[in-house]
Amino acid sequence: xxxxxxxxxxxxxxxxxxxxxxxxxxxxxxxxxxxxxxxxxxxxxxxxxxxxxxxxxxxxxxxxxxxxxxxxxxxxxxxxxxxxxxxxxxxxxxxxxxx
Numbered sequence: 001x002x003x004x005x006x007x008x009x010x011x012x013x014x015x016x017x018x019x020x021x022x023x024x025x026x027x028x029x030x031x032x033x034x035x036x037x038x039x040x041x042x043x044x045x046x047x048x049x050x051x052x053x054x055x056x057x058x059x060x061x062x063x064x065x066x067x068x069x070x071x072x073x074x075x076x077x078x079x080x081x082x083x084x085x086x087x088x089x090x091x092x093x094x095x096x097x098x099x
Contacts, residue, residue: 003093004054004068004083011052016042025086025094054083066093 003023010018020029020038032038051073057080059068064087071078084097 003085003095004056004070007095008052008054011046011049014043014046016040016046022091023095025088025096026091027086028094028096065096 007019007023010023016039019042020032024032024038024042029038032041035041049072054070054072055078057069057071059066066085066087068083068085069080070083071080073079082097082099083095084099085093086096087093
């Protein structure tokens, strides 16, 4: 999925602004802005990661939502996680949840 590649690339570049504006869903961006600012929160999170490669192990798409099970290398260990997406009417597929 292109948005996952873009997310990984933008994260590697430390580009919190593009992540907030073009990768995260409107709802997630609004939530982050309400609790401290999307750019600030994303920048702080990017500062804690040294490897931005995500490996997709499985995914499911249902209508306008999708869920990807991914893993990333964190301190030499693979950490599993889930990326949830929503297909926004304007903007296409965007990350709606990271966990």
